Amino acid sequence: MASYPEVGDLRLVAAIARHGSLGAAARELLVSQPSASQRLAALERRCGARLFDRDNTGARPTAAGQEMVAEAGHILGHLERVFERSRAAAESETITVGTIPSLAMLVFPALHVALPHLRTSQVVDHGPRLVDWVAEGSLDAAFVAIAGQIELPKGVTGQVVGVDRIGVLAPATCDLRSTDRREFAGRTVVTYTTDYSGEELDGRVVALGATPYRAATAETAVRLGRLLGHPVVMPRSLLRSYLADTDRELVTPRFGGPRLSLVARVPTAPYWKDALPVVGREIGLSGVSAHS
Structure with missing residues (x-):
């Protein structure tokens, strides 16, 4: 033959x-x-x-x-059945995604909801290192809040998922009742944010007549606030995750908020188009696209 x-x-x-x-x-x-x-x-x-x-x-x-x-x-x-099976394999593949430690408890469950057919290999580290790993191909994607504050490596793009508005957590040990300037004056305020705007956030606290006490992680901020009886200023997605029955959440526009972004190589995988709005809503971000 x-x-x-x-x-x-x-x-x-x-x-x-x-x-x-x-x-x-x-x-x-x-x-x-x-x-x-x-x-x-x-x-x-x-x-x-x-x-x-x-x-x-x-x-x-x-x-x-x-x-x-x-x-x-x-x-x-x-x-x-070649194409059908190939698509099914793509939908059940494992992707490696990174985020910073404080956001891991929000990002990875949200990804499970947004991409139920994909298994996510989870990586946590500092934002700049995650971005570098995306560029070199060690990570498929990363969710960080610094994408708009740094120069991304060649071949890497950042896509905003939504804005994580800063709120105020008042623990039971704190008598703060409102976000009025007079309520903040003379207090120590624990601060935490997920991007490079920590100094700016501290400056806004100072402008209210308070003394900022910057924490290294979200959990550290909440624990310090409860221990010392200080209000905690932090992104609302994290605030709501740590909010206890005896705590109070005070909402204010005066502190702004970091922008969470997807960082991935170009071209971005097509499944992110539908997944990102779901991730944003699951985390509780503002300004999330209505798509999907």
Whole structure:
């Protein structure tokens, strides 16, 4: 046997067997009957056996033809499912995603909701390192709040998911009742944010007549606030995660908020288009796209 049969050969054999006619098979395959006849003759020469008995009443498979028809159906069936199976494999693949430690408890559960068919290998580290890992290919993506504050590496893009407004957590040990300037004056305020705006946030606290006490992580900020009886100024997504029944959340626009972004290589995987709004809503961000 000189070579393997081509897909067109298999489709022709299957069509002839299905219709019992070379002409009808040619019409189904949108080719001329002479072209179909020539292809069949060439296939029979390469196979070394006659595949169909042909006369005025039609075409009937020989013993060799019956075997060829069965094999053709089997092979074409596999080929028809190639794309479907490839898509299914893509949907069940594992992606490696990173974020900073304080956001891990929010980002990874949100990804599970947004991309239920993908398994996420989780990585936590500092934002700049995560961005570098995306650039080198160690990470598929990262969720960080610094994407708009740094120069991203070549071939890497940042896509805003939403804004994480800064709120105020008043623990039971703190008598703060409002975000009025007079309420803040003279107090120590624990601060935490997820981007590089820590100094700016501290400056706004100072402008209210208070003394900022910057914490290293979100959990540290909340624990310090409860221990010392100080209000805590931090992103609301994290604030709500740590909010206890005895705590109070005070909402104010005066502190702004970091922008959480997806950082990924170009071109960005298509599934993020629908996933990002879901991630933003699950985390509780503002300004989230209404898409999906």
